[in-house]
Amino acid sequence: MHSRPIMVVDDDDDVRNMLCAVLAAEGYPVVGAADGVEALTRMRHDPPALAVVDMMMPRMDGEELIRAMAQDAALVRVPVAIMSGQTSPSTVSALLPRVSARLVKPFELDELLTLVHRFADPPARPGDSPQFLRET
């Protein structure tokens, strides 16, 4: 069975790379994207089990991405966890139906892993078949 990946969307390279590294270390297949446009492209190609989305990004930010996903039949059911430091509560509550969880930066690794565990397909054992896709 094809394990759906976890999509990590954040323009900050280091945040994105670290998220991918720690998730891969847990055995989850992971895909990264630097902004909403890239994320959509990749998601349409391979719908993820969970999208972890940063709100502040260039070209298409988190809010726009989530709305776009809601419009897309293939993506409408993809659970979204948002990462934010500064998103206003009004924006968050507006998006609420589509947001399954919220991570406030800087968050604990355990928090992240608990969240991922809830939504994602069970991971392969670490080291078995790393499907860690490093973002180019």
Added chain:
Amino acid sequence: MQTNQSSYGTREHLRLILRQVPGTVWATDRDLRFTYVRGQTLAGLGKTERLVGRTVGDVVRSEDPTEPAIAHHLAALAGGRQSFPYFHSGQWYDVQVEPLRDDSGAIIGCVGAAINVTDRRNTLDRLARSEARLAEAQRLAHVGSFEWSADDDLVTWSDELRSIYGIQPGEAGGTLDAFLSRVHDDDESDVRSVMLDVWHRPKAFSYEHRIVRPDGDIRWLHTAGDVVCNGTGTAQRVVGSCWDITTQHQTMEKLRQSVSLLEATLDSTADGILVVDREGHVATYNQRFLTLWRIPPSLAARRDDHALLSLVANQLEEPQVFLEGVRDLYAAREQKSLDVLQFNDGRVFERYSMPQLVDGEAVGRVWSFRDVTQREALLQRASFLSNATRLLSCLDLNKALDTVAHLAVPYLGESCGITLIGDPQSGPPTVNVTAGEDRQPLEIHPRTLAGHSIIYSRGPRSSMAVPLTSRNTIVGAIITVAPPKRRYTMADLELLEELGRRVALCVDNARLYEGAQEALKGRDQFLSIAAHEIRGPLTSIHLAVQGLLRGSLSPAGAHTALEVIEREDRRLGGFVDDLLDLGRISTGQLHFDLEEVDLGTVVRDAVSRLTGTLAPTGSVTITTGGNLVGQWDRARLDQVVTNLVSNAIKYGEGKPIEITASETDGHVVLKVSDHGMGIDPSMRSKIFDAFQRAAGAKRYGGLGLGLHIAKTIVNGFGGTIAVDGSPDAGSTFTVDLPVSRSANHAQPTHHGGG
């Protein structure tokens, strides 16, 4: 007695004669028996003839030899002539009794005669009583009297007169001179001439004079008198009455002085005074009253109360109300009042009224008027300025100016406009409020824009305009237009200037407040941006450390983690440095270590350091020429170059970046161009401010301090930095630096890109 025919005729004749005598005669014998009685009937004694044959004792009904009638007859028998008064049966008689001698001289009886003097005596009594009463009356009334007869130069003094003169009986001299000697020296000749005059031309007289009493006391006397003349009109005596009027005189003197003082006071007071009687008729007034009410003296002299009241009432705004008020006060006699009267011509009077009381009873009313026009005007002016200041304390500039403009109508004029001119380059006025009749905004007179307060004509109307000055700059103007017929005066202009000062202060305050609010907003924004920006590095570091501690990372993952930690750590360090620099800049502590630095080298080093972050399709072209060596702080110069190049990369959208450095005439010029999103022209000067970020501040991270710090450094080197370009066509930043500050021609730093 023998009687015969011839003696009968004689007796008869004698009887007739005796009957004419107003008295009674008799003869008695030695036994005091009446032998002959003729004359008037003696009271209570019956007919005279019947007395013959009776004794004196019978008649007086007494045998007592000491009884006066008997005693005197006996004495007469003894040879003595008797003359005595005798009272009998209510009548008084003067009696004479003499011995009757015969031819040989022997006493054969008495002869007596009695005259009824009752009337005379009564008269004398009455006279005496009268005189006594007169004297008593004089004494009680302290009225003295005198008589003077010029013929014998005799002056008689009454007791009371002597008392008034303070002299003892006997001390008063009887002559006119003596009389006059007691008169005060200054009055003596006058008194003397009066006396002599009335003697020669008899008439009633009166005069006042002073006398000097023996103890030196000077008294004032009033003398009134008349001249008694005989049938031919010749003066016989002058009679006069005197009384001491010293007290009254003193009182009169005091009264005269009081009246004089009162008149002087009335005329010197600044208030107009009018005194009326109970019915409202004018009793008296002072000159100021006439002046205040502009009453012609002819009208005042006429004493026509009605005309006066009309003239007065018609000058007022509400004559009817005034007249009613006056009537009410006349009706309420005891009432005081204090009122303000408004005139048609704008004057304002205060009127105070109170009853004139004599012994607690209102006999009239006193009105006092004071022209308080000036005082009221000052009060109004102060009140206006105070209200304006209160309204101007509002920090909402538009609202403050609007309420003040409305306050000024109609006090300052029919219309009032306040205009604030904005930045002349950016167009229309920032605030424009108008109140009153003129709905259109009032344009500002060019002289006012040049800084002058002026009064001028706006068509048929008088108008005034005052510039609003804040920190030596003209920021606007305040204009008023007068209603028809009013012409503005210097006093009006001064008031407007005063208002203008307060308005300018308000504008200043509002702008400072706005500025402060902006600054706070900027700072808050910065703080939130900074906090946000810091979260990124912290998130990465956190994940990296926790991932490493967990121990589940692959070797590649662990390596990534360590790299991330290092990189983000540096990034955080950069933030701290930026913040510290900002702190140094704001406290003026940015120091340079100057040394010989080659700009070209700095550029190349910076580019190679940054190239790792370039987007794949990007490229950087460096073009250098000339001698690029100068006296600068190497690290700070590097900071500037790094900032410009990294911005070009960040905002360049991956398109080529060109960097050129050249040298001219003691200056080096560095240009960094990108072809990315560009900068809106309106932001060109703002991007060099602290915390300012170009379009989409939310999306690009960074603290927004880089350019601000770069500009400060460039300015610190004595140079300039500017940007141009257009949205979507990219930006070119140009830095112009003098090679060294000492060789620098003074470069004024100015806002907006220098």
